[in-house]
Amino acid sequence: AQSVTQPDIHITVSEGASLELRCNYSYGATPYLFWYVQSPGQGLQLLLKYFSGDTLVQGIKGFEAEFKRSQSSFNLRKPSVHWSDAAEYFCAVGARNTDKLIFGTGTRLQVFP
Amino acid sequence: DAGVTQSPTHLIKTRGQQVTLRCSPKSGHDTVSWYQQALGQGPQFIFQYYEEEERQRGNFPDRFSGHQFPNYSSELNVNALLLGDSALYLCASSNGVTAQETQYFGPGTRLLVL
Numbered sequence: 001a002q003s004v005t006q007p008d009i010h011i012t013v014s015e016g017a018s019l020e021l022r023c024n025y026s027y028g029a030t031p032y033l034f035w036y037v038q039s040p041g042q043g044l045q046l047l048l049k050y051f052s053g054d055t056l057v058q059g060i061k062g063f064e065a066e067f068k069r070s071q072s073s074f075n076l077r078k079p080s081v082h083w084s085d086a087a088e089y090f091c092a093v094g095a096r097n098t099d100k101l102i103f104g105t106g107t108r109l110q111v112f113p
Numbered sequence: 114d115a116g117v118t119q120s121p122t123h124l125i126k127t128r129g130q131q132v133t134l135r136c137s138p139k140s141g142h143d144t145v146s147w148y149q150q151a152l153g154q155g156p157q158f159i160f161q162y163y164e165e166e167e168r169q170r171g172n173f174p175d176r177f178s179g180h181q182f183p184n185y186s187s188e189l190n191v192n193a194l195l196l197g198d199s200a201l202y203l204c205a206s207s208n209g210v211t212a213q214e215t216q217y218f219g220p221g222t223r224l225l226v227l
Contacts, residue, residue, distance in 0.1 A: 043220045092155075
């Protein structure tokens with residue numbers, strides 16, 4: 001069965017520092033992979049997605065993620081965090097033969113000035 | 114261009130009652146999916162509607178039902194509410210039903226069951 005693990009429940013970084021949020025998935029084939037961000041009172045906003053091809057994916061707001069098949073990982077990175085990046089981040093996997101998304105439990109990012 | 118809208122934003126019900134949540138998809142989208150997000154958890158897939166039919170369903174009991182209208186808007190109905198149904202209910206719309214289609218999420222309806 002498909003599953004997504006986000007090992008870090010809560011991460012705190014200083015503004016301007018680099019960021020890496022971890023995501024590991026379980027799926028028998030190459031999945032579709034997504035990162036979403038959720039701010040308080042807001043719905044989920046798509047940051048980036050991976051379907052195939054180049055394993056380094058660029059997204060909005062300066063985020064990028066790298067698909068590593070050997071590690072079953074899709075970690076999200078940003079070189080310099082801004083205070084406005086404080087939010088909940090969700091990694092999700094979609095199977096090629098279904099339409100639903102399986103989400104991880106999320107990582108809450110706190111940014112200190 | 115209006116995004117995905119949901120109503121109401123908040124709702125309080127008591128155990129055993131029934132509730133209906135509504136969703137209007139993003140303009141041009143024909144597919145609606147519903148997710149339940151319990152506190153501190155990631156969203157869980159409830160079901161998806163396309164062409165007014167339920168296409169796929171997650172691990173939710175029959176108390177959860179839905180409908181899609183000809184204008185692509187959708188309703189989620191939950192009968193015989195339980196305390197455990199308290200959650201944020203998210204609606205997502207997409208153009209088409211394949212997993213490659215980006216799902217756009219609404220702000221959600223927060224349901225509290227007392």
